[in-house]
Amino acid sequence: MKLKYLMILILLPFLLATSCKRDEDRIFDANATVRMTEAVQQAYTVLQANKAGWMMKFYPSNNQEFGGYTIFSKFISKEEVIVASDPFSGFKTSTYSVNPESGPVLSFDGYNKNIHWFSEPGKDNGGIGADDSGMRGDFEFIVLKATADSVVLKGKKSGSHLVMLPLKGTEFESMSASYQEAAIKFKEFEIYQLETAGNKVVELGFDPKMRVFSNPNDPSAKDISFRVVPGGLEFYQPYTIAGKSVERVDYVAPTNAYPYGYYTDKDKTLKIIPAPTPLNRWFVNNLWSMSYKNTGTLGKTYWNAAKVSLDKNGIIVNNAYIGSIQGNTGLIFVLQNGAVFGGITFFLDPVEETEDQVYIELEGYGIGNFTGAYWNGGINTLATPFNRRTFKITSEDAMKPTTITLTDIGIPSNTFKLTLDDIDDPLNN
Incomplete structure (x- = not known):
């Protein structure tokens, strides 16, 4: 009998520990579920709360080899979103969702050319990138942070980090239109020349389907990836061109010497000049x-x-x-x-x-x-x-x-x- 009670006393702490561990697991699982539900709801709330919409600088590939674009979105309900982007005119309504995965995932799940074009195969997007992968862009994003001042995203496929910034008033309509107009103006030309000190002019490497320049005078330098913005070109990062660090060039209206205008840096040390395409x-x-x-x-x-x-x-x-x-x-x-x-x-x-x-x-x-x-x-x-x-x-x-x-x-x-x-x-x- 003593031996029986002794065994119970020996086993009792282990039984209690196991019981507590099970309770802790259930509590931990419940907490994780609650946290995910709250994170998903937080994303929905923040996206819809700003009625004016959001703007995002978007480089579809994590290597920026196709250049950059600007995407505008307005989440008008828990299911519908209006999207505009600068390669296309106007805007289009489609569906979206925020789904619980490894974290809350914002998915533009209804087809919308204004964002899905960046993830289409090259054979469908006009020949940009490989036939099967195109520009390798995302339409599903892990939501890393969602607050009123910014929504930080990570491309589910590309791993690129992106930030959506809040718009005000009617900026969704006015800004998206101005970016689209700037893109149309830029696309009028298929040849761009670089002029540096001493009026030295060289044709920049440039594929009209993409927003990337390369400088034949400096083949070891990084390609210059950029977005087209109202009034100029904004570079992905500061690039060294002709010995000077440049992160933006502004458009200057046509003159007699430059009949199609040109883009220049703030110190006016270089010019990027549009030129007509030879016949x-x-x-x-x-x-x-x-x-x-x-x-x-x-x-x-x-x-x-x-x-x-x-x-x-x-x-x-x-x-x-x-x-x-x-x-x-x-x-x-x-x-x-x-x-x-x-x-x-x-x-x-x-x-x-x-x-x-x-x-x-x-x-x-x-x-x-x-x-x-x-x-x-x-x-x-x-x-x-x-x-x-x-x-x-x-x-x-x-x-x-x-x-x-x-x-x-x-x-x-x-x-x-x-x-x-x-x-x-x-x-x-």
């Missing part, structure tokens, strides 16, 4: 419709011969193009009432030291679902007057023409009038 580069960078009626005397000879072959082989040509599409340059066709879209690659090379000449030569790789049967069935004849020829480009509009004419330098009767507008049934129009 040959404008031609190469776009996709142009061509047709029988807009073809010169020599070209019509080949197109007449092509018609015979195409009819014989049952090939229907719905549209015919020359230019650039999804990273390829060449002749592109819509065939068989839309069942076939593709073509054959051609080199379209601007002639060095000219702004209005281009050399065209067959490369020979297939694009899309275009096959050799279509090429040999008559399309090759349509392509013949382009192959291994140098053309002079003319247009009445020097800035961004929608219609141009190619004239063969060696054979003046070999001409093509091209347009950015689609021309249906090109063999008869």
Whole structure:
């Protein structure tokens, strides 16, 4: 009997400890659940409390290699949000939610081009970034802090830290419109030059699809990632350009010496100057419709011969193009009432030291679902007057023409009038 009571006394502390531990676990679990519920509710409350909305500086990739943008959001209920961003005009309403995960997660779960464009694959966003990952942006964000003066976010996918700042009054409407207007103005030009002391001018490395400059005079320097803001360009961080640290450049209106204006730093030690795109580069960078009626005397000879072959082989040509599409340059066709879209690659090379000449030569790789049967069935004849020829480009509009004419330098009767507008049934129009 004594032994029995002795065992009870020995085991009693362990039983009590185990019982307490279970109670503590239940309390801890309950506390964690309560804290998460409170954090989610806090995020909802803060986002909706500011009726004027929020503004966010947004660099979609954590390496900033695509540049920066500005996103505006107004959370009008617990389910709906209005979003605006500077690449697009206006604003759009969609749904959102704040979900409990490892922390509260703000999710723009209803499709909204103004924010989902940054996470779309490159094949869907206009060719920015890789076909599968695009700009690698986020539309889901871990909420690190939510207070009236700021909402601090972390991209769930990218890991980038972002801050939403509160707007006042009607700033959501007015500021989003001003940022969009600034972006449109900046996008008018595809070439930017850097002028430094001594009037030394060099063309900056620049892809019009992105907001990043590189300086060929200083290849070891970091690329300059920036946002377009009303009145200028704001850099992601201070960058050293021509020996000077610069974090913003402001726009200066056109003068006789600078007919398109320029951007300069606060000390006016450098200028970033917009310049018109040369006609040959404008031609190469776009996709142009061509047709029988807009073809010169020599070209019509080949197109007449092509018609015979195409009819014989049952090939229907719905549209015919020359230019650039999804990273390829060449002749592109819509065939068989839309069942076939593709073509054959051609080199379209601007002639060095000219702004209005281009050399065209067959490369020979297939694009899309275009096959050799279509090429040999008559399309090759349509392509013949382009192959291994140098053309002079003319247009009445020097800035961004929608219609141009190619004239063969060696054979003046070999001409093509091209347009950015689609021309249906090109063999008869």
